[in-house]
Amino acid sequence: MSQLYDLKIRIEEKIKSDDLDGTDVRGRIGLKSGRLLAFINPNTPDDPDGIAKLKRAAKEVLNLSL
Amino acid sequence: MNLKSIQTKALLALALCVVIGIGCIVGLMSYFTVENAKGIAIDAVTGSQKLFTILENREISKMTAVSDALIMNTQVRDAFAAKHRSRLLQLTAPLYPQLKSQGITNWMFHTPEPGMSVFLRLHNPAKFGDHLNRFIDNEVVRTHGIVAGNELARAGFAVRVIRPVYDAKGAIAGYVEFGEELGQFVHALKNQTGNEYGLLLSKKYVDRQFWADSSAMWKRRDNWNDNSGYVVADKTTTNDNILRFTGDLDTIPVQGTVLERYSEGKSQFVRGIFPIHDAAGNTVGAMFVVRDISASYLKMRRTQDILLATTVVCFVLGVVLLLNLLNRFIFRRLLHIIHAATRLVGGDFETVIKVESDDEVGQLERLFEQFRHIFVELMKQMTAMQEK
Numbered sequence: 001m002s003q004l005y006d007l008k009i010r011i012e013e014k015i016k017s018d019d020l021d022g023t024d025v026r027g028r029i030g031l032k033s034g035r036l037l038a039f040i041n042p043n044t045p046d047d048p049d050g051i052a053k054l055k056r057a058a059k060e061v062l063n064l065s066l
Numbered sequence: 067m068n069l070k071s072i073q074t075k076a077l078l079a080l081a082l083c084v085v086i087g088i089g090c091i092v093g094l095m096s097y098f099t100v101e102n103a104k105g106i107a108i109d110a111v112t113g114s115q116k117l118f119t120i121l122e123n124r125e126i127s128k129m130t131a132v133s134d135a136l137i138m139n140t141q142v143r144d145a146f147a148a149k150h151r152s153r154l155l156q157l158t159a160p161l162y163p164q165l166k167s168q169g170i171t172n173w174m175f176h177t178p179e180p181g182m183s184v185f186l187r188l189h190n191p192a193k194f195g196d197h198l199n200r201f202i203d204n205e206v207v208r209t210h211g212i213v214a215g216n217e218l219a220r221a222g223f224a225v226r227v228i229r230p231v232y233d234a235k236g237a238i239a240g241y242v243e244f245g246e247e248l249g250q251f252v253h254a255l256k257n258q259t260g261n262e263y264g265l266l267l268s269k270k271y272v273d274r275q276f277w278a279d280s281s282a283m284w285k286r287r288d289n290w291n292d293n294s295g296y297v298v299a300d301k302t303t304t305n306d307n308i309l310r311f312t313g314d315l316d317t318i319p320v321q322g323t324v325l326e327r328y329s330e331g332k333s334q335f336v337r338g339i340f341p342i343h344d345a346a347g348n349t350v351g352a353m354f355v356v357r358d359i360s361a362s363y364l365k366m367r368r369t370q371d372i373l374l375a376t377t378v379v380c381f382v383l384g385v386v387l388l389l390n391l392l393n394r395f396i397f398r399r400l401l402h403i404i405h406a407a408t409r410l411v412g413g414d415f416e417t418v419i420k421v422e423s424d425d426e427v428g429q430l431e432r433l434f435e436q437f438r439h440i441f442v443e444l445m446k447q448m449t450a451m452q453e454k
Binding site for chain 2: 023036
């Protein structure tokens with residue numbers, strides 16, 4: 001399982017636990033990170049830049065430290 | 067408050083416009099109030115000066131008419147020609163109280179030149195034989211015609227008419243003179259205009275000792291030391307504070323000048339002054355004018371307050387209306403595009419961007435909706451490829 005997919009799972013868990021509007025949160029994180037969360041799957045290859053951007057977006061939108 | 071927002075910037079810009087606009091209105095209204103007050107003051111000065119000239123000319127005409135009637139009286143003429151002082155006094159004395167009641171306070175007969183001197187003073191019969199040697203005396207001797215004008219003598223400042231009297235043979239028997247104290251003009255001016263007046267006399271032309279003596283005689287306070295360059299000969303008010311002039315009477319412009327606007331309690335006043343010249347053209351005195359402009363000033367202030375309130379209300383309504391229009395036609399629609407784009411990226415392919423109008427924002431909405439269709443189509447194809 002890739003690290004990117006792991007990050008996606010943790011974001012989804014946060015959305016579910018906080019009962020947030022998933023579409024809106026995914027959209028905001030996707031726009032900030034430049035990556036569509038829908039296309040991140042277990043086989044998505046990791047890249048350091050993509051991981052860093054996703055972490056930063058999650059922090060800004062959800063205040064979630066990954 | 068989000069300072070990056072165009073809405074906030076627009077609000078700040080509009081607030082700044084409101085403040086500047088109201089500041090300009092207040093400034094303009096204050097300027098107009100000051101200018102109006104100045105206009106009223108100029109009107110008070112020029113109007114009073116014109117009225118003073120009219121009164122002066124009217125009194126000169128009156129004294130000329132009296133002298134016309136007098137020199138036609140052969141008994142008076144002959145007594146004067148014969149230099150019979152007691153006879154002349156006997157003939158003219160009964161007339162003096164009547165003339166005095168009409169304002170003619172000075173009445174003199176002068177001997178002819180050379181050595182022109184006072185032959186009889188109806189207002190002071192015991193005093194005679196003195197040489198006055200004034201400008202009008204020299205003029206009447208030079209012209210042998212009627213000479214009229216203001217003359218500031220030791221006895222006071224008066225408008226005078228002097229003319230020759232001829233004996234039965236047509237030779238100069240002497241001169242007769244009538245005069246009215248200018249001090250009484252201030253009361254006539256006040257009756258006509260409602261303004262307060264003060265007659266100032268230049269100390270250069272007034273004898274100090276005579277001023278002290280006349281003050282004692284008329285039982286008035288000796289005000290010689292109240293002002294450096296002039297004395298107040300007469301005034302219509304008991305309030306000496308309103309007569310404030312620190313300049314030199316010689317420097318007052320011919321047409322008069324406005325000195326200042328000032329307030330006393332709730333009342334607003336304007337002061338002005340115009341010069342008074344003697345027959346020789348010297349500035350021997352001045353008339354101080356004080357007009358109460360409280361009523362006009364109050365009206366101007368009320369108008370200013372109404373205009374200011376109206377401006378504030380209009381500005382605030384304008385700002386509210388403008389912000390509402392901006393919100394309705396721009397900001398709300400932009401927010402909807404942002405919202406739709408965010409949801410699209412988040413996986414919501416159903417939020418349609420409705421094109422509300424054909425304006426600039428409408429073009430953006432249309433463009434984004436087209437882009438959304440392409441994006442959705444791409445997403446469907448990529449999802450299908452991933453599933454395969």
